[in-house]
Amino acid sequence: MQISIKFPDGAVREYPSGTSSLDIARSISEGLARNVLAARVNGQVWDATRPIQSDADLQLLTWNDTDGKKTYWHSSAHLLAEALESLYPGIKLGIGPPIENGFYYDIDFGDFKFTSDDFAKVEQKMNELARQESAFKRSDVSKADAIAYFTEKNDPYKLELLQDLNDGEITFYEQGNFTDLCRGPHIPHTGFIKAIKLISTAGAYWRGSEKNKQLTRVYAITFPKKSELDEYLLMLEEAKKRDHRKLGKELEIFTFDDDVGPGLPLWLPNGAQMIEILESFAKKTEKEQGYQRVKTPHIARESMYLKSGHLPYYKDSMFPAMEIDGDRYYLKAMNCPHHHKIFGALPRSYKDLPIRFAEYGTCYRYEQSGELFGLMRVRSLQMNDAHIYCTEEQFEQEFRKVNELYLRYFQVFGIEKYRMRFSTHDPAKLGQKYINNPELWAKTEKMVRDVLVNSDIPFVEVEDEAAFYGPKIDIQVWSAIGREFTLATNQVDFAQAERFDLSFVNEKNERERPIIIHRAPLSTHERFIGFLLEHYAGNFPVWLAPRQAVVLPISDKFQEYADTVGEMLKKSDIRAFVDERSEKAGRKIRDAEVAKIPYMLVVGEREAASGEVSVRRHGQGDLGSMKLSDFIELIEKGNKI
């Protein structure tokens, strides 16, 4: 019997039934066949060797396809497991999936401590097994047989996984001496795996639950070519150089100190300068958009957090209470309740709305010790916070304006890769994780979704990620070194107005609850500056650079002229200083280049005589000499955002 195979370009070819994707590839060219890792058959990723029995849409997958890579790495995980099992008999296997870069396998090593010292041995074994070019063989297995196999093998984790599976959906894959419970698909044989590198080990809870046993997760990566592995390792090295923790130290942005405490960053002058720049930028933007600034204390009574409802939900993430005069006070972990109190302090009319309160509020959160990470996860943070109180009719416009503000900021900072993640509630967790008000959840989630759809903003919707008081949008960004995190957040709150009894008087002279929007587009100073360090690799645009220019006198003789230039620059609000050291110009230039200062002004006999400066741009080199006034103009142009 013949079957028709339809290719992505629309071409259709006839093959005998039972032909595999690999056979089909071979019928096109041997070269293609050597590169085929898997195939998408009618939308599903299959083994390239699996026979196709009826008409199908076919896409051959190679290393250049995400699914091809995934299949490759998943097969590599099996190879890793085979190597580990042969080197350490008796180990118990968890799961071994592909990840964004490479793959891992969760292993219970029993009493043995598997460390990086053992990597070389494992890599060698994997190479040896790969060279055997063992085929990955797929077989359908009944649940009873599968249970029998893993009972015999004494593998509790696989048995647990089997519990959730039924007859007809259980398959085994076998390569060499290794058989694993696996849905597949896999690459044709192990010979495709040419370059192997174990990356690290880490503890990981079985099935991701803190309550379960912790297994050893072995991370590794493989490539079809040695050169690609070398490139990848080089890329990792480059990424290390852009790490905000390294740059933050080198550029004297921030530091930590044991006596101050973990997760409590100290901002050095350069960092504090950046904070000032960002803050004045935010203030200016927010003022234009009708925000009013407020200021609130860093602590508050327990009663407020009980009222806001934060305490029962977030107590674990707050610093423990202080006892004062028989009362309990908490360091604020969020600015919301304070702002709500300001809203509630005066009678509000519909004519006043929307009211927008903004504050770069300092908050303190007790993040678990293992969660702290440079500037990205800290315990004291200054948030670009604001709360908008509006009517239901105003909501859509206000929410859209906030989203537009996000997009504008992304443009200013050249953030091209981002994703809006729309987080909704999980109805099953109403009353526990979420305020128990199904109608309002449905209503507000619809409102947010409508804004996103109507304003054509690409987003993904995720259930069970909302804040306890309403749906939210998180903005995921990727730093230049591929690190992903939530930069900013935009939330709807229908619960706290009720809890704080906030209201305004509407046209009909009735009391009505405002809808509240929480927003923090510039994140916290901590996370945002951490992000910017990696994003720009420390080479900040002129307007953002803590030090914009350095004046470099050629010798001490021109110190006076250099000082004059320095003074003039400062008068023009340019962040400049004079390098007064008795060093050669070459040395001063090198140091300024290393410090990533955008402009270097070399001044000597010629410049002193003509009243000019010789300008050098960081990373570019000598721009020639120009009048000081022209240089000032140049910077002022660069200062415009």
Next chain:
RNA sequence: GCCGAUGUAGCUCAGGGGUAGAGCACUUCCUUGGUAAGGAAGAGGUCAUGGGUUCAAAUCCCAUCAUUGGCUCCA
């Protein structure tokens, strides 16, 4: 919080049972030099902290703290 790794001068790191080393940075002196490192001298450390083993501990052991790769978490 959990599993693993790490902690030596301001920074980057070497060393290692017999009371500490390099480079850079810093200070002083010499040099006054035109677009990525001029020279010399000097100063800097209870080797994270606390305990234990030992004639002797920075080194070995234990605990704690901190950082870190992950896991869990992230208002």
